Amino acid sequence: MSDYLLEVENLKVHFPVGRGFHKNKKILKAVDGVSFRLKEGETLGIVGESGCGKSTCGNSIIRLLTPTEGRILFEGKDLAQMSQKELRGLRRDIQMIFQDPFSSLNPRMRVKNIIAEPLVVHKICPKEELEREVWKLMDAVGLPREYADRYPHEFSGGQRQRIGIARALALRPKLIICDEPVSALDVSIQAQILNLLSDLQKQFHLTYIFIAHGLPTVQHISSQVAVMYLGKIVEQADKTTLFSRPMHPYTEGLMAAVPIPDPDLRTDDGPLLEGDMPSPTNLPQGCRFHPRCKYCQEKCLTQSPELQDAGGGHLVACHYPLAQARGILR
Numbered sequence: 001m002s003d004y005l006l007e008v009e010n011l012k013v014h015f016p017v018g019r020g021f022h023k024n025k026k027i028l029k030a031v032d033g034v035s036f037r038l039k040e041g042e043t044l045g046i047v048g049e050s051g052c053g054k055s056t057c058g059n060s061i062i063r064l065l066t067p068t069e070g071r072i073l074f075e076g077k078d079l080a081q082m083s084q085k086e087l088r089g090l091r092r093d094i095q096m097i098f099q100d101p102f103s104s105l106n107p108r109m110r111v112k113n114i115i116a117e118p119l120v121v122h123k124i125c126p127k128e129e130l131e132r133e134v135w136k137l138m139d140a141v142g143l144p145r146e147y148a149d150r151y152p153h154e155f156s157g158g159q160r161q162r163i164g165i166a167r168a169l170a171l172r173p174k175l176i177i178c179d180e181p182v183s184a185l186d187v188s189i190q191a192q193i194l195n196l197l198s199d200l201q202k203q204f205h206l207t208y209i210f211i212a213h214g215l216p217t218v219q220h221i222s223s224q225v226a227v228m229y230l231g232k233i234v235e236q237a238d239k240t241t242l243f244s245r246p247m248h249p250y251t252e253g254l255m256a257a258v259p260i261p262d263p264d265l266r267t268d269d270g271p272l273l274e275g276d277m278p279s280p281t282n283l284p285q286g287c288r289f290h291p292r293c294k295y296c297q298e299k300c301l302t303q304s305p306e307l308q309d310a311g312g313g314h315l316v317a318c319h320y321p322l323a324q325a326r327g328i329l330r
Contacts, residue, residue, distance in 0.1 A: 002076055005207055006038040006061070006175060011070035011080075013053070013060050017281055026281040030056040032231035034070075035307075038224070040174070043201070043208040045222030045239075047215055047254070049277055053231040054211045055099075058177045061209070062096050063087055074175070092122055095168040099180040101160035105152040111138075111163055112148040118170040137166040140203070141196060158189035165196065169204065178210045182217060194221055215254055219243055227251050230280055230288040233307060237314040247310055247321040249293045287319065295320055 011034045018025030031053040038044050046054045059065045061072055063079055072079040074090065082090075098104035105114055115134050119125040125133050135145050141162040152160055161181060168176055178197065182190040198221060200206060212218050218225055219239060226236040227250060235248040246252050253273035275292045278284055284291055290300040299319050307317040 002073070003039060004037040004073075005040040005075065006209075007071070007073040008037070008057075008061065009035050009071040009073070011035070011057065011060060011072065012068045013056050013065055014068040028281045029231050029283065030280060031060065034228075034231070034233055036224075036226055036233065036236065038175075038207060038209070040207050041201075041205060042224060043210055043222045045210045045212065045218035045225045046228060047212055047218045047225065048228035050213070051230075051277055051280065052228040053280075054228050055179050057228070058096070058179050058209055058211050062094050062177055064096075092124075092171040093174045094177070095171060095173040095175075096177045096179060097161070097164050097168050097181045100184055101157055101164050101181075102152060104164055105160060107152055110149050110151060111143070111155075114152075114163060115166045115170060118167060122171060124171070133170075137169055140169065140200065141166045156189075157185050158192060161185065161193055162196070165193075165200070169200065172204065173206070175207045175209070178208055180211050180213065183213060190217070197221060215243075215258055227254070230277060230283060232288065232317065233315070234289065234317045235315065236307070237312075241312065241314055245314075247314065247316040248289075248318050249295055250289050253292075 011031055012029070013031040015028045015030060016025045017028045034053075034057055036044065046057065048054050056065060060067045061079070063082070067080045070080060074094065077090070079087065079090065109117070112131070112134050115137050116130050119130060119133060134148065138145055138148065143159065143162050143166065147155075152163070155163065164181075181197070182193050185193060194217065197208070201208060208221070210218065210221055222239050224236065225239055225242045226233045227248065228234070229250050235242065235246065235251045242251065243255070246255060250273070257273060273292060278288070278291060286302045287293070287296075287300040287305055290296045293300065297320060303319070305317045305319050307315050310316050310321055
């Protein structure tokens with residue numbers, strides 16, 4: 001038996017792009033060879049710009065999308081090879097919290113019915129105990145019980161996300177995939193939801209995959225962090241190591257782009273990201289980041305770097321991970 005709850009091996013999700021019966025359709029490589037392992041009780045934060053493939057990765061793990069290639073081992077069982085009928089039994093163990101709390105809720109259902117729906121579908125709660133279980137879930141996420149008969153449009157964004165969290169918790173899952181759950185919320189509400197997720201993780205012994213744009217959000221909740229760029233993980237390490245010693249130029253650029261509130265602490269030093277991310281249907285040769293990298297060398301133009309251990313489990317996909325320290329630009 002593996003020590004890991006989830007093992008993703010060389011996951012690829014490709015989409016044909018084109019019209020009609022055109023033979024020369026382009027292939028959009030949304031996820032292109034992602035691998036990671038996650039222990040029970042941990043939180044893996046996946047961060048990157050829009051279009052890097054992080055949400056597609058999460059959707060394929062829960063099998064909302066069918067992987068093109070690779071293995072998704074959950075407790076030793078390969079989800080990628082399972083039929084929809086076989087997956088039904090595992091839906092209880094893997095749930096998802098969606099980015100938009102409004103569109104993910106049925107506008108014609110009352111809150112109590114939304115939260116109770118998973119329990120009814122999987123037939124795991126007697127009818128006479130259903131209301132009591134819904135109240136427990138509402139209490140757990142901080143929703144007053146008198147809200148049970150209201151509809152989604154009667155709530156704020158933060159309250160709707162609490163409803164979505166309660167629904168995800170209903171089946172007592174082992175793994176929850178959080179697909180940018182706070183990106184549509186105000187900053188003050190974001191902190192409340194993040195703290196709620198942290199508290200629920202301890203209370204229900206949950207394992208999270210937390211997908212986000214912002215590094216500060218990922219830093220707050222994650223134990224491990226993976227940085228994605230154009231369908232690949234370019235750096236992965238524990239939270240403390242990655243934020244104290246980033247080794248990939250892209251990670252350095254993301255950190256330099258985070259605004260610093262205190263003007264006395266602001267500096268003009270550090271690499272900044274320039275230009276836009278290339279199209280995933282027309283990937284650059286060699287290192288995918290080289291068109292935007294200030295440390296780019298000739299080797300980067302022709303050879304794609306592999307994700308390798310730079311020491312202490314710190315994984316980085318870069319030919320010159322310490323380019324600045326080694327003085328390559330001098």
